[in-house]
Amino acid sequence: MSLVPYKEGSVILDDPTSRSLVIVYPSNGSLEFFEKVFDTETGDVDSSWNQAAKASIASFVCPQCGTEVNPSVGDVTEVKDASVGGNNVLEVLKEPRTSRRLRPKGILSRKYFKLLESSHRHYSLEQNERPALGPQHQFFLPDNLFIPGYFHKFFKTLSLLGNGARGSVYKVVHKIGDIELGIFAVKKIPIGNDMAWFQKCIREVKALSSLTNRSANLITYNHVWLEMNTACGLVRTLDGRQLDAVEDIPCIFILQEYCSGGNLEDFIFKDVFHKFQDLQSPKERKKKFLYRRSHPNEALGLSTEQIVSILKDLATGLQELHDIGLIHRDLKPSNCLLLEENIEERPIAEYYPTIIIGDLGECQMDGESRTATGATGTLEFTAPEVIIPGTSQHRPTNYNEYTFASDLYSLGMICYFIVFGELPFESQLEIGQLKHSILGFALDKSSLIRKHEEMHLKAIDSRIFDLMLLLLSKNATERPAAGEVILFLEKLTDKTVQVEFISSRASNELELLKDDANFSLENEGVTADYPSVADEKTEESSAEERRMPLTQYKTILCIGINSVLTIMILSSSTASLTAHFSLILLGISLKTSLKSQKWILLALCAILMMDRYSRASN
Numbered sequence: 001m002s003l004v005p006y007k008e009g010s011v012i013l014d015d016p017t018s019r020s021l022v023i024v025y026p027s028n029g030s031l032e033f034f035e036k037v038f039d040t041e042t043g044d045v046d047s048s049w050n051q052a053a054k055a056s057i058a059s060f061v062c063p064q065c066g067t068e069v070n071p072s073v074g075d076v077t078e079v080k081d082a083s084v085g086g087n088n089v090l091e092v093l094k095e096p097r098t099s100r101r102l103r104p105k106g107i108l109s110r111k112y113f114k115l116l117e118s119s120h121r122h123y124s125l126e127q128n129e130r131p132a133l134g135p136q137h138q139f140f141l142p143d144n145l146f147i148p149g150y151f152h153k154f155f156k157t158l159s160l161l162g163n164g165a166r167g168s169v170y171k172v173v174h175k176i177g178d179i180e181l182g183i184f185a186v187k188k189i190p191i192g193n194d195m196a197w198f199q200k201c202i203r204e205v206k207a208l209s210s211l212t213n214r215s216a217n218l219i220t221y222n223h224v225w226l227e228m229n230t231a232c233g234l235v236r237t238l239d240g241r242q243l244d245a246v247e248d249i250p251c252i253f254i255l256q257e258y259c260s261g262g263n264l265e266d267f268i269f270k271d272v273f274h275k276f277q278d279l280q281s282p283k284e285r286k287k288k289f290l291y292r293r294s295h296p297n298e299a300l301g302l303s304t305e306q307i308v309s310i311l312k313d314l315a316t317g318l319q320e321l322h323d324i325g326l327i328h329r330d331l332k333p334s335n336c337l338l339l340e341e342n343i344e345e346r347p348i349a350e351y352y353p354t355i356i357i358g359d360l361g362e363c364q365m366d367g368e369s370r371t372a373t374g375a376t377g378t379l380e381f382t383a384p385e386v387i388i389p390g391t392s393q394h395r396p397t398n399y400n401e402y403t404f405a406s407d408l409y410s411l412g413m414i415c416y417f418i419v420f421g422e423l424p425f426e427s428q429l430e431i432g433q434l435k436h437s438i439l440g441f442a443l444d445k446s447s448l449i450r451k452h453e454e455m456h457l458k459a460i461d462s463r464i465f466d467l468m469l470l471l472l473s474k475n476a477t478e479r480p481a482a483g484e485v486i487l488f489l490e491k492l493t494d495k496t497v498q499v500e501f502i503s504s505r506a507s508n509e510l511e512l513l514k515d516d517a518n519f520s521l522e523n524e525g526v527t528a529d530y531p532s533v534a535d536e537k538t539e540e541s542s543a544e545e546r547r548m549p550l551t552q553y554k555t556i557l558c559i560g561i562n563s564v565l566t567i568m569i570l571s572s573s574t575a576s577l578t579a580h581f582s583l584i585l586l587g588i589s590l591k592t593s594l595k596s597q598k599w600i601l602l603a604l605c606a607i608l609m610m611d612r613y614s615r616a617s618n
């Protein structure tokens with residue numbers, strides 16, 4: 001047994017024979033007990049106790065909450081009395097060994113939150129601090145489900161991350177006393193006194209808590225609790241009527257992993273396509289301006305590798321969700337989060353963020369009826385077969401259920417969005433018109449390629465359009481499953497491997513892929529030889545070449561028009577109408593883009609005819 005002074009006046013007692021360690025906090029008289037864990041790699045206890053002692057308190061596990069203490073992996077921070085339900089919570093900020101992706105330091109282990117939950121339950125049963133309200137304020141939720149003051153006591157709000165249909169999401173730091181345990185995102189959903197609304201909102205929690213394994217591409221949920229708080233979002237007051245009143249109403253708080261890179265919608269609009277510049281801070285605008293100045297010829301858009309990386313992350317998240325029988329129902333760019341910020345300020349062309357699917361608020365089990373959930377996802381990303389035609393007053397009684405395939409359609413629409421930076425529908429359509437457009441729209445590969453060229457975007461592998469078309473198939477049975485999308489994307493980036501489609505949809509996929517690949521049917525399996533790197537380069541450069549003559553032609557046209565206009569101005573009498581119009585047209589021509597020169601040409605023809613007519617009549 002040895003005594004070791006530890007942080008903040010605490011003392012460690014370690015006992016090598018029982019492989020245990022106790023941390024004593026004389027300031028509040030609390031104790032924390034740890035046991036040495038077996039080395040998970042070798043299945044053996046670390047042979048040298050001295051070595052372990054030297055490595056501080058590594059490889060110990062708290063028998064109370066199961067937290068491992070392992071400073072070599074992440075930062076170790078001890079947490080004093082959490083004062084929740086009388087339990088001491090010792091926690092460690094560490095990188096989980098099993099984590100498949102890099103997570104920022106400061107993520108607490110799941111076991112911590114498990115312990116917290118049981119502490120809350122215990123607390124709820126024992127305490128009832130909320131003052132009794134009059135009969136007009138009786139909630140359908142029992143008082144003992146609320147944890148009064150928990151948010152203010154243990155969290156500090158850093159900023160508002162965004163507002164959704166149900167509530168707001170804040171960036172918070174979880175703290176106990178002065179010790180900061182990590183940065184999280186907390187979603188606050190006001191529920192008021194509406195049982196049906198509560199049932200709907202709690203679906204997100206149910207879906208999140210059914211993700212038992214930490215997933216690489218699904219948001220990690222930490223903890224949920226109920227608390228009286230100020231309203232935000234749809235439900236603002238208890239009775240839902242006094243819109244201007246500010247009062248504390250029952251709210252659900254959902255604590256989740258914080259994704260520092262923002263959402264995919266903002267990333268594509270602002271960083272990739274430089275849209276909505278006016279919504280950006282002066283600092284961001286300056287940064288972009290300097291970047292564009294140093295990369296003047298860089299085309300807009302993402303590269304093939306970046307598109308593949310984003311789609312693969314999303315397909316992986318979807319596959320994990322579908323594997324446990326959940327349909328997301330509201331997959332859209334604002335629900336896809338970038339795990340890490342572009343801290344090193346890499347050029348966008350070199351930035352490959354990890355994408356995580358968030359907001360499981362619309363999730364439903366496969367086979368469950370949609371009438372049970374009441375709401376629908378976002379229309380633009382909703383598969384045509386699940387769109388209910390008509391208005392809320394005139395709804396048909398029979399409609400299709402959401403399926404895994406409807407999620408895959410949303411993925412297809414995300415693919416369109418990240419490729420073009422826009423959606424195939426006109427903006428600001430009224431709901432009825434939008435439904436009509438979604439039900440009626442049709443895409444084909446050649447028009448997609450044409451659009452891509454006309455937009456002068458970065459050249460991409462044309463097979464991305466094949467995948468997009470497959471995912472956006474009108475016929476849900478033709479859409480590939482999430483696993484097949486991953487396979488497709490893997491093969492797309494691996495040019496040495498032949499593609500083998502594993503589903504019955506192979507024939508449809510083949511039809512679409514025929515344009516690019518040389519196919520051979522071997523036995524009953526289907527294989528495709530994709531173009532080599534060299535082929536692809538040729539394809540890219542030929543796209544460039546196709547673009548070049550068009551631009552040259554437009555420039556020559558522009559110079560020609562301007563010369564004719566100048567000659568006309570010089571040759572006509574100063575006060576004549578022809579000189580007047582020619583001068584205006586020359587001004588317009590010099591200011592407009594090459595694209596609009598055809599209109600200038602038409603106007604020039606009109607002036608010439610007018611000139612001829614006036615000369616003839618004179």
Ligand SMILES: Nc1ncnc2c1ncn2[C@@H]1O[C@H](COP(=O)(O)OP(=O)(O)OP(=O)(O)O)[C@@H](O)[C@H]1O
Pocket residue numbers: 161162163164165166167168169185187219256257258259260262263330334335337358359
């Ligand atoms: N875990 C998180 N980490 C970082 N930012 C987040 C996190 N969760 C949400 N956000 C941000 O908050 C915004 C609002 O999220 P929320 O899920 O409430 O609504 P939404 O998906 O935008 O809208 P809706 O509720 O209509 O689907 C998101 O668009 C995202 O930018």
